Amino acid sequence: MPINSVIQVQNLIKQYGEFTAVGNISLQVHAGETLALLGHNGAGKSSLIKMLLGIVKPTSGQITMMGKTVTHEKDRRQINLGYLPENISLYEKLTGKEVLNYFAALKRIDKSKVLQVLEEFGLEHAQDNPVKSYSKGMKQRLGFAQAILSSPDILLLDEPTVGLDPQASLFMYQKIDELKRQGCAIVVCTHELAVVEDNIDRAFIMANGMELASGCVETLRQLTDLKVLFKGEEINQAIAEDEFLNTLAVNNQLLIHQVDKPRVMQYLTQHCGVYNFSIEEPGLSDIYHHCMNNRHQNVA
């Protein structure tokens, strides 16, 4: 096992009775890396996270975190880990500061860190108000603050930005980025593909408990072989003038397979003298939909 592989999952299976929630998943997350867990509702993302936490016992398979095998809750207690569950509503009757003080005490973290984190997350003005008076964004920030109180080595976030406005989401991902740069290994479950795309290192797409595809966005583009769109005034002109380009074009659009991208670029610059164009790559969202649609074809 490579030293910097902080989370290592091998052939993980979780069955609830007859139903397979997670079926034979293997993955790795390195220090200073963000992995996005993507998948439809009920794909098994949260179950996977709960198994990483040792809260849910796998039916079979192996989990290693920070070099320790995790099969039970107690194995995980020595690991410095932060977690934000999905749909969490923190103790509404307590104030923001009391909530963080409580969690800090449970992790034996000094109270001064709580004040620092409250300030960092822009909650210091509301620290003495009860959590029930907080806005959705403030609550989510409080939950996130809770997860990073201990400056964790591993951060598991289950839909941290659900219901947040775009700016608030961005703020969360900036924080995630900061932690990543400090060497934290991060796993984030999310459905917000557009937001997550620029903020992750790798994506792991799953459906019905199985892996569909994984890798960095570039790898996924190659893997799915989604087409690239060449755009620009000069391109349109070239299509009209050049016979070869004309045969490639569909509806006057130059949509090219990933594998042909370098060759077409070369052809455009060297043969047609076209330099002024842009390339529209498929986004994570396109890749995701492609994977999901293909899954249905495979099933059918």
Add this chain to the structure above:
Amino acid sequence: MFTPILTIASKEIKDNFRNRWVVFIGLILTSLSLIISFSGSVVTGELAVPELPMLMASLSSIGVFILPLTAILLSYDSFIGEEESGTLLLLLSYPLSRSQILLGKFVGHITVLACTIVFSFGLTAALIHVFTGTELSLLLPLFCHLVFSSILLSMCFVLVGYVVSLQVAEKAKAIAILLFIWVAVVLVYDLILLTLMVAEAVELSSQLLQVMILLNPSDIFRALMLVAAPQQDTSSSLSSLVQFPLSNLYIALTIWVGVMMLISQSLFHRKIF
């Protein structure tokens, strides 16, 4: 080992005292306890309290209704509530064992209940001493029994609350089931037991009666107070029907607490999320 338990306990205490109904129920218990002690004075026009054994029987009667109810109101959402809000899952991701979480909650809830009990009965005892001059040497042992057995009874029902809270899928179900248990155990069961007690014709019932007392913590509590403060002069003294010495009744109540603790621990440890 103990620090996390105390951290969770103190959070529960803060949470529950902020919950005004705990204070409200505490005041009800206090008022009832004072009313029972001093209501005779209203009739006679001078300060007097009933004979101590009578008083103890009356105080244990209100205790047996109110304490289990308070205990279940305090504990019904401890697990299902935190499960619904997601904080239970979060706590499980912390460096804590499930036993520590359960014990932390238990210590917190019992502290809240013990404060209520000591305040209510303590104030009653103090006022009786001040206004009627009843000697402390007479009052104190009886009120100590009342307080200790009340705490044990509350422990039982807090744990019953946990057991239900760990089993159900929604908060509303937990409170419904617990209120049903409360009615069955405190009201219906007692009614049956009392009927048996007064039906002198049924000779055989004496042994059955002993068993029935042991099978219900609230009846152990009642029996305990009857034995602790026996009524001397009444010929058909109820206390003579209880054939256990005081110590055995304490042991029985403690066993109930222990068994309920084991059941709730094992349910929590086996709980799947």
